[in-house]
Amino acid sequence: MVQQRKLHSMTFVDLVINFIMILVVLICIVPFIYMLAMSLSSPSAIVNNQVSLWPVGFNVQAYIQIFTYPNFFRAYGNTLYYTVAGTLIALFMTTLFAYALSKSFLKGQRIVMKLVVFSMFFSGGLIPTYLLISNLHLTGTAWAMLLPFAINQFNLIILINFFRAVPSEIEEAAIIDGLDYFGILRQIIVPLSTPALATIGLYTAVFFWNDWFNGLIYLNTSQYPVMLFLRNIVNGTTMVGDGAGSADKSTIAMSIKSAVIITSTLPIIILYPLLQRFFVAGLIVGSVKG
Amino acid sequence: MYKKKLVSTTVVLGLMMSTLLACNAGSGGNGGTTGEGTTPSPSNEGNTSGGATTEAEGPLKLSLYYADNATLPFKEDWLIVQEWEKRYNVDLSFEVIPVADYATKVSLALNTGTNVPDVILYQTTKGENASLALNGAIVPISDYADWTPNFNARVEEFGLQEQIAALELKDGKRYYLPSLFDKPFYDGGLILREDLLQKYGLPAPKTFDDLYAVLKKFKEENPDSYPLTILAGPRVLYRMTMPSYGVSVGKNGASGTNTLSWDYEKQEYFPGAISDQYKQYMTYLAKLYKEGLLDPEMAEPIDGDKWAQKMATGKSFASYAYYDQIGGIEASATEEGFNLQMYPPLQGPAGAHHQPKSSTGSGILFPKKTAERDDFERIVRTIDEMFFSEEGAKLASSGVEGVTYTMDGDKIKYADDLTSSADGIYKSMQLKYGFGADPLQLVWVNAREMTKYDENYLQINATVAAMDEAIQAIPPSPMFDDMTAEEAGSLQTPLADTFEIWADAFLTGKKDLNADWDQYVTEMKNLQIEKFAQLYNDNMKK
Numbered sequence: 001m002v003q004q005r006k007l008h009s010m011t012f013v014d015l016v017i018n019f020i021m022i023l024v025v026l027i028c029i030v031p032f033i034y035m036l037a038m039s040l041s042s043p044s045a046i047v048n049n050q051v052s053l054w055p056v057g058f059n060v061q062a063y064i065q066i067f068t069y070p071n072f073f074r075a076y077g078n079t080l081y082y083t084v085a086g087t088l089i090a091l092f093m094t095t096l097f098a099y100a101l102s103k104s105f106l107k108g109q110r111i112v113m114k115l116v117v118f119s120m121f122f123s124g125g126l127i128p129t130y131l132l133i134s135n136l137h138l139t140g141t142a143w144a145m146l147l148p149f150a151i152n153q154f155n156l157i158i159l160i161n162f163f164r165a166v167p168s169e170i171e172e173a174a175i176i177d178g179l180d181y182f183g184i185l186r187q188i189i190v191p192l193s194t195p196a197l198a199t200i201g202l203y204t205a206v207f208f209w210n211d212w213f214n215g216l217i218y219l220n221t222s223q224y225p226v227m228l229f230l231r232n233i234v235n236g237t238t239m240v241g242d243g244a245g246s247a248d249k250s251t252i253a254m255s256i257k258s259a260v261i262i263t264s265t266l267p268i269i270i271l272y273p274l275l276q277r278f279f280v281a282g283l284i285v286g287s288v289k290g
Numbered sequence: 291m292y293k294k295k296l297v298s299t300t301v302v303l304g305l306m307m308s309t310l311l312a313c314n315a316g317s318g319g320n321g322g323t324t325g326e327g328t329t330p331s332p333s334n335e336g337n338t339s340g341g342a343t344t345e346a347e348g349p350l351k352l353s354l355y356y357a358d359n360a361t362l363p364f365k366e367d368w369l370i371v372q373e374w375e376k377r378y379n380v381d382l383s384f385e386v387i388p389v390a391d392y393a394t395k396v397s398l399a400l401n402t403g404t405n406v407p408d409v410i411l412y413q414t415t416k417g418e419n420a421s422l423a424l425n426g427a428i429v430p431i432s433d434y435a436d437w438t439p440n441f442n443a444r445v446e447e448f449g450l451q452e453q454i455a456a457l458e459l460k461d462g463k464r465y466y467l468p469s470l471f472d473k474p475f476y477d478g479g480l481i482l483r484e485d486l487l488q489k490y491g492l493p494a495p496k497t498f499d500d501l502y503a504v505l506k507k508f509k510e511e512n513p514d515s516y517p518l519t520i521l522a523g524p525r526v527l528y529r530m531t532m533p534s535y536g537v538s539v540g541k542n543g544a545s546g547t548n549t550l551s552w553d554y555e556k557q558e559y560f561p562g563a564i565s566d567q568y569k570q571y572m573t574y575l576a577k578l579y580k581e582g583l584l585d586p587e588m589a590e591p592i593d594g595d596k597w598a599q600k601m602a603t604g605k606s607f608a609s610y611a612y613y614d615q616i617g618g619i620e621a622s623a624t625e626e627g628f629n630l631q632m633y634p635p636l637q638g639p640a641g642a643h644h645q646p647k648s649s650t651g652s653g654i655l656f657p658k659k660t661a662e663r664d665d666f667e668r669i670v671r672t673i674d675e676m677f678f679s680e681e682g683a684k685l686a687s688s689g690v691e692g693v694t695y696t697m698d699g700d701k702i703k704y705a706d707d708l709t710s711s712a713d714g715i716y717k718s719m720q721l722k723y724g725f726g727a728d729p730l731q732l733v734w735v736n737a738r739e740m741t742k743y744d745e746n747y748l749q750i751n752a753t754v755a756a757m758d759e760a761i762q763a764i765p766p767s768p769m770f771d772d773m774t775a776e777e778a779g780s781l782q783t784p785l786a787d788t789f790e791i792w793a794d795a796f797l798t799g800k801k802d803l804n805a806d807w808d809q810y811v812t813e814m815k816n817l818q819i820e821k822f823a824q825l826y827n828d829n830m831k832k
């Protein structure tokens with residue numbers, strides 16, 4: 001009964017909104033379907049402009065070619081490792097830091113907060129950072145990918161605000177019951193903050209997944225993340241005609257570029273809807289002032 | 291409250307200061323180390339470390355930066371690497387860096403001096419590298435000419451002494467071992483549908499007027515087509531055609547000045563962007579554009595795929611592009627008798643010229659740290675032998691006898707798996723074995739390279755080689771110090787921007803070449819194009 005009434009009560013405005021939303025969804029999805037179709041089509045169908053949203057002359061040659069690139073799977077494995085390890089480290093460090101900073105009675109909290117904000121706007125620049133990382137003997141190790149980005153100021157601030165929103169009465173009760181601050185953090189705050197942590201975790205995972213630049217400058221060939229590798233396939237040949245070198249003349253087929261884009265974005269796209277339900281709660285609560 | 295605020299501000303300020311100081315100390319310290327290590331002169335070390343490969347010594351361990359092209363990905367087990375290790379007693383460890391980001395990585399390594407390899411392949415001392423070299427980050431390899439006998443011999447054999455001298459920086463030293471070409475290749479140019487020429491009974495174009503007639507006919511027969519299209523923005527078209535009009539300007543200009551051109555007779559720069567030659571050139575192109583003979587999409591970058599699409603589907607019939615790219619299109623085209631052909635450069639008012647090319651290319655540079663190694667002499671001698679000796683050069687170009695080729699008298703015969711490959715000999719040899727990879731092959735002998743291509747390509751190259759100065763040399767770069775380079779740069783940017791805007795307007799007919807030309811010239815003069823040219827000419831090597 002109730003449901004039926006709901007259906008009937010769909011006003012004209014609702015219709016318009018729904019229509020617009022469907023359009024937006026299409027705008028987001030169609031390019032991917034197009035890429036997928038391209039990556040599964042034969043080169044001659046692509047050159048002759050026959051491919052739209054459905055593969056023409058179905059073949060998986062493009063995928064075979066990327067998968068047989070030397071080191072492709074190693075690079076993919078590297079990226080998975082950086083993403084998982086990096087996200088875990090980042091969540092751990094950010095949580096510890098944010099919890100301490102959410103206590104405004106803590107001595108020095110304001111200064112540390114100012115430093116955090118300061119470093120958010122001013123960074124050392126590429127060469128000093130590079131020198132720092134290499135003087136710490138991190139270059140050539142996976143730590144160069146994981147440690148320098150363990151704490152992102154923006155995520156930290158979101159988390160601090162989230163922690164501040166947790167009513168202090170809960171903590172007081174826990175203290176009376178005999179928990180110390182680590183216990184409170186572990187047993188009360190973290191379980192209460194899963195939406196925020198999931199959101200930040202996803203942000204961080206996307207960052208590590210997409211990061212190619214730090215891999216390029218700090219790591220050796222065998223440690224490169226897959227993004228760097230794929231970037232080279234998509235970007236490396238856009239210089240056609242720029243230089244006079246003969247290497248610039250070869251072009252990479254559209255089907256391969258599409259296949260590269262699909263293989264590199266698919267995992268993170270799959271992850272998104274799984275975490276999406278946490279989003280709204282995580283972000284909105286995080287932005288409420290404590 | 292006030293006190294509290296003051297304390298925190300002081301702490302923040304203090305931290306800021308110390309960060310800044312730390313940065314300074316870092317770079318200062320770096321500069322110090324560059325200064326204090328004096329490069330050992332060859333005479334000092336003399337004959338102590340002996341020749342290139344001594345069997346008694348273990349293999350020479352070398353780390354190298356390699357610029358990797360995704361179309362021809364580097365493989366550690368390439369035959370060329372194995373052969374080098376076997377023949378020259380070396381142990382090579384390559385760091386394979388994507389070519390798109392190669393410059394960034396090299397720049398960081400040279401700037402910081404940490405984690406530098408022993409040898410950096412595929413680099414020049416253009417741009418940032420020049421000031422890095424002058425500041426001591428790169429070994430002035432010309433100081434060690436005694437250790438590079440094979441390089442010196444090739445330079446002499448090809449008669450490239452002048453071009454090599456032109457690579458010297460302001461201090462009269464050369465900082466890298468460039469790749470050497472005995473004769474520049476004609477690897478791209480006017481590409482036309484030969485089958486249509488025959489169908490319409492047209493002769494092959496020799497001049498730009500012929501080309502106009504050909505395009506006109508194509509358009510008549512196919513009214514909804516745009517006969518001439520371009521690849522990768524108009525720069526390839528400009529670069530390959532402007533020299534026949536006596537100029538070379540725009541982003542594609544061989545000189546890199548954007549608005550100046552080189553006068554080959556007077557051996558000096560002139561403001562090409564406001565010259566009559568340029569006006570004549572633009573008049574021709576504007577005519578093509580107006581009559582719908584030129585692709586109106588040419589302002590946007592047309593990438594390889596879109597270009598292939600236009601050519602294969604008959605939206606266009608002519609283009610300026612590279613020979614390598616013909617095969618792919620022909621394979622995809624559905625039209626009966628579809629046949630693309632490349633033609634020699636067309637005759638313009640200033641003769642028939644293709645884009646200027648250099649007889650030297652990217653090569654090897656040694657970071658300063660390598661010179662600190664005890665076996666530096668052995669490194670240089672080994673590199674010289676690997677890349678520039680007769681044997682090494684032949685290996686890099688043709689591969690190993692018995693594996694990639696056999697000799698039939700004095701004629702080279704490539705292995706069946708190479709000749710039958712759809713990719714062609716050149717590409718499949720590189721893909722499979724690494725021979726002919728741009729960063730690895732530093733000696734290019736035209737006749738030897740031609741054996742890797744088909745008859746047709748050979749023919750065209752022979753025709754072009756027989757023409758008078760079809761491929762001119764790239765104009766020399768001036769020797770700017772940092773201050774003058776800065777001044778030149780600040781003059782260049784507004785000039786280039788203005789030039790681009792006007793060039794587009796002239797081409798598309800938004801501005802009239804006759805009516806608005808004077809206004810354009812005045813504007814360029816106000817932006818001091820003449821002073822810019824003067825600056826270049828004043829700083830040429832005397």
